[in-house]
Amino acid sequence: MQLRNRLAYYLTRQVSQKTSADQSLTYSLGQLPKPLNSQRACSSCPQLLNCSIYQRSVETNIFPKEHAMSQLVPEALSHLTEEDLNFF
Incomplete structure (x- = not known):
């Protein structure tokens, strides 16, 4: 809640x-609030795809290499085309 x-x-x-x-x-x-820097928590989060789309399409965050999202966002979005991402 x-x-x-x-x-x-x-x-x-x-x-x-x-x-x-x-x-x-x-x-x-x-x-939105800054994303967590937790590979363990974020990789199993049911909202990872939504979070990744929002970060890429709305916030355009660029994370340092050591941040968990620098790897998780591209992985979560890898199945989407550029046209799919532009929809958001």
Whole structure:
């Protein structure tokens, strides 16, 4: 419950809305908390794919080589094409 509330806090506080010239609305998602640096915890997490997609498509994080996500994100996304990733 606490993790859900923390996630909801980050998502609702940082979503921005923009109106274009043709009056269409565009929403930009905010930043989530920094990812854990835990190979053991993250590799078995059921949200690894969602987390990896968000990191690559929204946050564009670049991790140092020693950070667990520097290996996990490319592995989790390896089955997706560039077109798939652009969908998000």
